[in-house]
Amino acid sequence: MKNTARLFLTVFLVVASVCPACFAQSIQVTPNPAALDDTLTLTFTGFPPITQILLWWDKTPTSLFDLPNIFITQSIVTDATGSAQAKLDYLSLRVYPATAGDHVITASFLIPFTGSFGLAQAPVRLLPRKGWGALPPLPQTSRNSFSGGLLAYLNYAPDRKSTSLEITNGQSVVRIGTANVHPVTFSGLSWSPDGTKIAFSATFDTDPEGNVYVIDSSGRLSQVTSYGGAPPRITGRGTGSIEGGIRPAPTPEPSGQQAAEDTCGDLRNRLEPPKGIKVTLVGTGITTIALPDNPNLGLNATYRFRFNDVPEGEYWVHASYSTTVCQEHTTTKTTVDSEGNPRSTTILVRRQAGATGSISFPAVVRAGQVTQLDPIECVLLWRIVGDPSWLDNQTLAYIARGGVFDRSGIAVSDIWLARLGAQLVQLSNTVKHGKITRISASPTNGKLLFYADSISGLAVADAANFEASANPVTSSLAISTATGGKLYILDDFPSWAPDGTHIAFIRRNALLLTPEMSPSDPNKLAMMPIIATIGDVWVKNVATGEEKQLTNFNLQAGEGAVWYPAWSPDRSQIAVTYTKDALQSTDIRIINVADGSSFNLTNNGTSMMPVWTAAGTTALPQNVQIDPSRLFEVQTQPQVVRGDVNGDGKVTTADALILLRIAVGLQQPTQQQLAAGDVDRSGKIDVRDAVRVLRAAVGLENLV
Structure with missing residues (x-):
């Protein structure tokens, strides 16, 4: 039996080498036509047995590999009968212009013993994504002036020690309010659909935890989330005191291994005791520094604090500190011995890194009494929220991120929904869905647009049916033949058009080296983590998959756009935070969707984070103080x-x-x-x- 099979295979290969056309290779594609978000099933028959097949999209290769171009990355090998089957979905086609329309799939394969290759092709028709239908085209007229509506943005002081919220109609500017914080304290602005409220996320008095805030037409500043603590509830007219103690996190046990490199000092105490712990009554602006009762005890000391003359009420006390921690990692060091042979040695390295500790706890103040709080232990972790985006006039979607030690190690990053005055709802789960780090909500279609770590790209899901509707729309961790072979690392900062038909996003090149920034100015140095987000502005038709590059900045020189693009109400323009010098300065730049032409709306070098609304006027107040104490003054009045x-x-x-x-x-x-x-x-x-x-x-x- 084995001899018969071998004879059959030998005859098959000989005939194939003499007459490749004697075997009628065919590719059957089902379904065909198919929606852009369908999974295609490819069935191969008539190919040489035990042969690898390479797939190509809209391209006929001139050689088996046809480098430097890239084939669709799948490993397909035929069986003994020359047959195979494969699945092809949007993620498989991510490096190609997978758009609605007519396409061709080409299979290339090596002809045994000949050194030549054969080809087989099949037509494929892709229809728009399900449920979208034909979408209206983008405007085709450009202009060199502001297209209308109102644009809100942040304007920071040259020393970056204060940041203002401003609104412009393209001609005049109104200052809504000012906060005495660095601009990176904020993370995105979002205007409610009716133009009466602006949401933003910021790290105020619950550092390092951040929260979502809303400022409305009455000047009221509301804290929507309560990470690190909620605003107080005043219950009486008397006053009392709060007294307590805080202990830093427990010392991690050293491994006992001798480090080849050691920059941590005393390995017995891998966590450096903080010099002081910042303690805040959340939502009041009242802050003090807790100091150790006995500095000689190091991490075993209790840091004492006291607040006097506190109005009767229910409070959250927030404590935080920054220090250094000894972190361990292994590395391989290569040396050359006396005979010139390379030698590799694995060594354990300990190095210092920044660490952040925080804790929040409730306290009730009664008139004439001292509320005693037992020593409470801080923990080395943080949680921060960002990117609030309105689903409707009462509901915000936002991202909650958390990690340990420092902000470089994100452990979880999930979508949450906050309906004003109602309980928060978690929509995604990092363990189940992977990390989600950016979000844009569309009040028009009720869909969420976000960056999904699991696909290394952007995805869309229905807010009302998140689990069943998540669907990728871009994924760019690969060489793109659609864009001249440039290598992109990710598409980031997505933004819905007002009518929910198109998206804008920032595309970043993986080969781009991060521009250098001088560390001489600490306030400018705080912008460094954002430098890596510099990129070009692209737009995409969600239904058909068609993409269009609007800008071609000199990214290598530190020119480009950062943060979320903001659509004008008529979709004709997109506003971005523009930098020409790696974030040494930033301005609001307006880009025409029709042809990519652009102009600066501001030229002060201190403007950023634009967000547009269709409202012709604003009922928002002017010159209010955007400060945590506003929560105390406005939101929590005595009974x-x-x-x-x-x-x-x-x-x-x-x-x-x-x-x-x-x-x-x-x-x-x-x-x-x-x-x-x-x-x-x-x-x-x-x-x-x-x-x-x-x-x-x-x-x-x-x-x-």
Whole structure:
């Protein structure tokens, strides 16, 4: 039987070498036509047995490998009958222009004993993604002026010690508010669909944890998430004190191995004791530094703190510190012996690295009492949120990231939803879906656009049905024949067009060396982690897969765009954060979608993070202080005492007189007076309210 099989194979190979056409190779593609997001099944028949097949998309190779071009990366080997089967999906075609339209799949294979190769081809028709249909084309007219609507952006001081939120209509600029923080404290802006609210993420008084905040038309600053602690709830008019102690994280045990290189100092204490621990009452702006009770105890010391004259209420206390930690890693060191032979030695290296510790804990303050908190242990980890994006006027999607020791080691990165005034909902899970690090939500189609680590590219999913609908739209960790053979590492910072039909994103070249930045200026040095995100602006039709490069910056010289591109309301322009000098300066640059022409909207070198809205006007206030203490001043007012309009804690005839003046138009009420003086809850203050307060003042009525 074996001899028969060998004879058959020998005859097969001889005939194949003499007459390759005697074997009718065929490729059957199903389904065909297929949607862009379908998986294609390829069935190969009539090929030489036990032969490798290479696949090509829209290309006929001139040799078996046809380098430097790249074939579709799949390992396909025929069986003894010359047959094989393979699956082909969007990720397999990521390096090609996998767009809706007519395409050709080519299979190349080596003809045994001849040194030549054979070809087989099959046509494939790809239709638009399911559920999208034909999308309207992008505008074809460019202009050298602002296209309309309102654009919000950040403008930071030259020394980068304060950052302002500003809004422009292309002609004039309004300053909404200022925060005394570095611009990298912020992570993205997002304007609500109705133009009445701006969301942003920032690291304020819960450092290193960050949170999502919203500023609305009343000037109210709301903390949407509570990583590191929530704003306080004031319950009375008295004051008390908070006193407690904090201990740093426990010392990791050393391995006991002798290090060939040692930059950590004393290996018995791999974590350097912090000099002090920053302690904050979240949402109040009240901060102190906890100092060790006995510095000689090192990491065993307790760091003591105390807050006096704290209003009665429920608080979160947040503590954080930065120090250094000894980290271990192995490396291979190659040397040459006396005879010139290379010798490799594996060594253990210990080096110092930055470490961040933090902890949050609740505290209740009662009048005239000292709230004692037992020593609480900080932990070496961090959690920060970023990239808030509105799904509707009440719902935000955002990314929550977490890790240990320092921000270079992200352990988890997930999508969460926050509906204002409701409980947070986790949408993705790193263990199940991989890390997701960028996000853009579309109020128009209810879809989320994000960077997915699992596919090294961008993906789309329905917010209402995330699990079943996730679908890749770009993936660029490979050589792209569609873009002249340039090597790209990833597509990043995705942004939905207003109508939810197209996306814009930043594409970065893997061969690009990070431009150098002088470490002489610490404030500018803080921008260094962002330098690696410099790239060009691209747009993509989600339904058909068609891509268009809008910019061709000199990335190697430090010129390019960073952060999220922002679409104009009519889709004709895209605003980006533009740098010409590796983030030594940044400006808002407007790019015309029609032809990629562009112009600077700002020329101050200190503007960044644009976001556009279709609203013609804004009800947002001007010149408010964007600061954690705003949460305390605006959001958490003391409990209102009905009838007490002068705020002295009791109801008297003086309150009745104030109400009478308000009722007859001689005085305008404040918000606090309106809340306390409108005793019949009619929505206004009138003479009836004044009469009821007067009766309460003389003991004839109880205003409970």
